[in-house]
Amino acid sequence: MSFSAPKPPEPPNPQVVAQAQAAANQETALLQGRLANPVLETTPYGTLQNVIDPEGNITRTTSLTPQGQANLNLQRQLTGSAYQTGLEQAGRIRSGLSGDVSDVYGGLPDITGESAITTGAPQAVRSVAGGEFATGVSPTVFGIAPSARDIQTQVSAPTLGATPQVTEQFQSTLGSPTIDIPTAGGYGTLRTNVENAFYNRQKRMMDDRFASERRALEDRLAIQGIPAGSEAYNAAEKEFNRRSDEAYSNLAFQSVMQGGQEAERAFGMGMAGRQQQEQEAMARASLANQAVQGNLSQRLMSAEADRARANQMFGMNVSQAELANRANQQRFGQEMSSRQLQNEMGQAEFAQRMANAGLINQFGSEGFGQRMQLANLANESRARAIQERQAQLQASSAIRQQMIGERLQARNAPLNELAVLMGTAPGVQTGQFTGYTPTAVAPTDVVGAQALATNAAMQGWQGQTAYQQALMGGLLGAAGTAGGYGLLRGIK
DSSP: OOOSOOOOOOOOOHHHHHHHHHHHHHHHHHHHHHHHSOSEEEETTEEEEEEEOTTOOEEEEEEEOHHHHHHHHHHHHHHHHHHHHHHHTHHHHHHHTSSOGGGGGTTOOOOOSTHHHHTTOOOOOOOOOOOOOOOOOOOOOOOOOOOOOOOOOOOOOOOOOOOOOOOSOOOOOOOOOSSOOOOHHHHHHHHHHHHHHHHHHHHHHHHHHHHHHHHHHHHHHHHTTOOTTSHHHHHHHHHHHHHHHHHHHHHHHHHHHHHHHHHHHHHHHHHHHHHHHHHHHHHHHHHHHHHHHHHHHHHHHHHHHHHHHHHHHHHHHHHHHHHHHHHHHHHHHHHHHHHHHHHHHHHHHHHHHHHHHHHHHHHHHHHHHHHHHHHHHHHHHHHHHHHHHHHHHHHHHHHHHHHHHHHHHHHHHHHHHHHHHHHOSOOOOOOOOOOOOOOOOOOOOHHHHHHHHHHHHHHHHHHHHHHHHHHHHHHHHHHHHHIIIIITTTOO
16 A cells, blocks of 8 residues: 555646637637527618628628618708708898897886885784783791701610620541552552553463464465465465554553553542541531530520510610600691691782782783784785785786797797708608627636536545545554554564
8 A cells, every 4th residue: 555645636727728718708709699690681671781700790781672772862862952941041040049038038027026015015013012910929928837856866775795705616627548549650550560461361362363373374375376475475464464463453452441440440449448438537527516516506595685685675765765756746746737827827818919910910911912903903904915916916927928938939930940941851761670689608618617627636636635644644543552562562
């Protein structure tokens, strides 16, 4: 088997691919022109011939029928006669257009500007004087609120018993177990001994088996007439050596796994003994902590009884303070009722003053309303006068528009006559031939085909490279696993 790296495929020549693509595009373009445009097109009015040379140039030749050619000649004569008549009338048109266009609007009445509408109308009333109103009423001075009584806000705090101090100490650490756990070096020695014993025992059996198989292989080759040193003999011997090397490599790996399992089992037994001693030490520490907890609970119960008595005394003091505060609150409420009565009397007097001010304001509003009615009457009279004036201006505007239209018609008459002369020549109906229509025939994708072939070659090369790398990685991994054990022991 060869382990040399496979060679990547040769890249395509871009110049050759570009020339091939250009040639394919040119052939496709010529094919499009021939497919989309007929060589000869015949109609009742004549024929159209299309010629495409190898370079892609198009020549279109139109031939009319004798009658169509005669009609085309008559049309050209009629058009020339109309143009000649227009030139002869150009002097008259020039004289008609020599005046300024503003002359059309000369002498017309002016109907623009606000003064043309409001002339003669009465003046508008834009503001009305307001009446006299009452804007303020003097309030009655109400009674002053009574001062608040003193209220007790503090109660003496009781004296509580002191919090008991904990003198006993909890056991928080345990002694180290007496079971010895092998160190990393001890496990390494145990593992090496197990590996060597397993490997040596299995190797002796494999040596006997492979020696017997080798003798059988030599006898079989001799019976088959295959001489030593021949290609078939060397191939059989190479295959036998490969199987034996693979078997010894697997044996080395199995011996390593056996040694690891034996070391792990020994470590588990040591850890089980250590955990048992730790559990016993934890049980002894738990009993000691329970005793300390019982003493602390008794002291806390005594302190809690002292605290309950102090809280009871504090509650009695609070009740006495609340009784005194309720008495002060009752006296304050009575004084508030007296002040409330005084305030109600002042509120009634203030309401009477407000009623008088309302009457004054009502009289002022009625006077203002009357003046507003007079102003509205004056404005309505002005609006009617303006409407009459607008009607008059609309009638004048209609007359003005009619005069402007007549003047513009007289000015534009020569232009209209010239336009009629220019458009009197009838069109000669000629053959309606189809235009040049290119088709959408896709060109040959030479670059795409070359890219597909290159990609396929690259994928094949990448697959070969990946396969070789995987094979080399497997061989190197097997050699690395067995190298520290089998190869150093003379594995063949």
